[in-house]
Amino acid sequence: MVRLRLIPREEKFFDMFEKASRNMLEAAKLLQEMLSHYEDVEKKVSEITEREHQGDAITHDIIAKLNSTFVTPFDREDIHHLTSAIDDVVDRIEAAADVMLIYRIERPTPELQKFASILVRSAEEINSAVPLLRKRDRMKEILNRCIEINRLENEADQLQRAALVALFENPTNTIDVIRWREIYGQLEEATDRCEDVADVLQGMVMKHA
Amino acid sequence: MVRLRLIPREEKFFDMFEKASRNMLEAAKLLQEMLSHYEDVEKKVSEITEREHQGDAITHDIIAKLNSTFVTPFDREDIHHLTSAIDDVVDRIEAAADVMLIYRIERPTPELQKFASILVRSAEEINSAVPLLRKRDRMKEILNRCIEINRLENEADQLQRAALVALFENPTNTIDVIRWREIYGQLEEATDRCEDVADVLQGMVMKHA
Amino acid sequence: MVRLRLIPREEKFFDMFEKASRNMLEAAKLLQEMLSHYEDVEKKVSEITEREHQGDAITHDIIAKLNSTFVTPFDREDIHHLTSAIDDVVDRIEAAADVMLIYRIERPTPELQKFASILVRSAEEINSAVPLLRKRDRMKEILNRCIEINRLENEADQLQRAALVALFENPTNTIDVIRWREIYGQLEEATDRCEDVADVLQGMVMKHA
Numbered sequence: 001m002v003r004l005r006l007i008p009r010e011e012k013f014f015d016m017f018e019k020a021s022r023n024m025l026e027a028a029k030l031l032q033e034m035l036s037h038y039e040d041v042e043k044k045v046s047e048i049t050e051r052e053h054q055g056d057a058i059t060h061d062i063i064a065k066l067n068s069t070f071v072t073p074f075d076r077e078d079i080h081h082l083t084s085a086i087d088d089v090v091d092r093i094e095a096a097a098d099v100m101l102i103y104r105i106e107r108p109t110p111e112l113q114k115f116a117s118i119l120v121r122s123a124e125e126i127n128s129a130v131p132l133l134r135k136r137d138r139m140k141e142i143l144n145r146c147i148e149i150n151r152l153e154n155e156a157d158q159l160q161r162a163a164l165v166a167l168f169e170n171p172t173n174t175i176d177v178i179r180w181r182e183i184y185g186q187l188e189e190a191t192d193r194c195e196d197v198a199d200v201l202q203g204m205v206m207k208h209a
Numbered sequence: 210m211v212r213l214r215l216i217p218r219e220e221k222f223f224d225m226f227e228k229a230s231r232n233m234l235e236a237a238k239l240l241q242e243m244l245s246h247y248e249d250v251e252k253k254v255s256e257i258t259e260r261e262h263q264g265d266a267i268t269h270d271i272i273a274k275l276n277s278t279f280v281t282p283f284d285r286e287d288i289h290h291l292t293s294a295i296d297d298v299v300d301r302i303e304a305a306a307d308v309m310l311i312y313r314i315e316r317p318t319p320e321l322q323k324f325a326s327i328l329v330r331s332a333e334e335i336n337s338a339v340p341l342l343r344k345r346d347r348m349k350e351i352l353n354r355c356i357e358i359n360r361l362e363n364e365a366d367q368l369q370r371a372a373l374v375a376l377f378e379n380p381t382n383t384i385d386v387i388r389w390r391e392i393y394g395q396l397e398e399a400t401d402r403c404e405d406v407a408d409v410l411q412g413m414v415m416k417h418a
Numbered sequence: 419m420v421r422l423r424l425i426p427r428e429e430k431f432f433d434m435f436e437k438a439s440r441n442m443l444e445a446a447k448l449l450q451e452m453l454s455h456y457e458d459v460e461k462k463v464s465e466i467t468e469r470e471h472q473g474d475a476i477t478h479d480i481i482a483k484l485n486s487t488f489v490t491p492f493d494r495e496d497i498h499h500l501t502s503a504i505d506d507v508v509d510r511i512e513a514a515a516d517v518m519l520i521y522r523i524e525r526p527t528p529e530l531q532k533f534a535s536i537l538v539r540s541a542e543e544i545n546s547a548v549p550l551l552r553k554r555d556r557m558k559e560i561l562n563r564c565i566e567i568n569r570l571e572n573e574a575d576q577l578q579r580a581a582l583v584a585l586f587e588n589p590t591n592t593i594d595v596i597r598w599r600e601i602y603g604q605l606e607e608a609t610d611r612c613e614d615v616a617d618v619l620q621g622m623v624m625k626h627a
Binding site: 063067102104179 | 582586589
């Protein structure tokens, strides 16, 4: 008797989504750790860069699997969007960390640590939401995670705004203005990309739950 | 007797598109008004921010309706693109207005007022084009609106270019260079997003007219 | 007897893709030439701007043909992505050249010439890959081109990184920091867009080869 292997094949996608979101959470945590203990920066940045490479590899695997799979558990487009959105978060985290090196930042600001904390919390929400995709009857729980991610993105917006006001209020060193504007911008973009992940997840719930 | 409600259901999408484009036009007009009478800036920015929230709510409604509707008057993807493109225009207008506050701009430049005027005219073209989607026999009129939006976007490009040349020709205050570059950039992006709206509209006409 | 004209009609798309990629390669070469012989800059930039207009016209033709063609040689979405990605490369090349004028750059840096060389090589890879789309049995050769484009994009990343480190290490003139950061950014974006072209090509090979 031939057993159909439809479900096991679908499982592979869920495994890969979870691998991607775990990797993203690890990158966020490494950034937070680096900002709390700002030493050996070069080594710590290279660990985050490793997460970024790992993210690229996972993305590559998902796209390859997508192109070779006939029946997918979700719309191909949604799988594609979810994968790139998660990858974009990791890219931004890595870019922000690397900018600390490039611009020879000597000491993180308190705002920067707040950004890292928002990012870790957003990444945790995503990482809790993604495994719920496996269970149609629990998919609706994803929506609450999405609401929280949206709230955190708003918090990051306000944080960036306040940091910029402070930066331009009394700009003693113009080069510092350029530096910090860039770093805050990268981190705000990272939370924007978390919101993109939430948007894709929300759309997937709408269609399937 | 059961009456099919296919047409009324379609109508809802057109109503929502028009609501979105009217909201966008109002945001552009509020920006123009703020720049002509540059006082009570904080209050005026908050009115534009309200438009931005309103835009988010309309976008949300359209996407929700899209996900719950089986037969849509246009391709789902086109509806999605049109909606986000209009929303992006409002976002940029709000960002530009907010930057005036964040960077404590004391007085708008003449270039800024020209930008606002281009934006209002682009928004008016979009707002005149969107209702024409309702009538297949008049859809082709949309194309002339799109040509004008493209022309306006070109005008904005030239304006930004000239403003940047002036800014870098004689840069007395570097912080001002950073400030104005950002504000002009946001406004030029707003007209770019108007062009995106025109591109989507044009594609929809091509398919249906 | 009626002869079906299915194949000739498809040919038109391939012709247009090749026209677009040749135009992109010419733009890259014009930039490289301008940076090697940095004189008559205004005239040379206007030649690159002409390429940009030409690119817009080709893109317009492809989209118009897409909207009026029932059977296309590839997924409509892929044709659309490929076309805009190639167009984006030209846009960035033109923007980078124009910024040289706007910011009144007096002399190109060695880094800038290296960027131009990477761009020309990426454009050459794309220009060699695109004609292979015509032949299903040779499509797989495209993948090697894509690998090389990815390698070149990495090289551009490293180049930008090194240029920024140098720029911020000893920032004597803040306005110069702003200027060069922008120019390097545009060029790095151009190689990013080349990578986007490679991604689309790779996806097309996966589906059809």
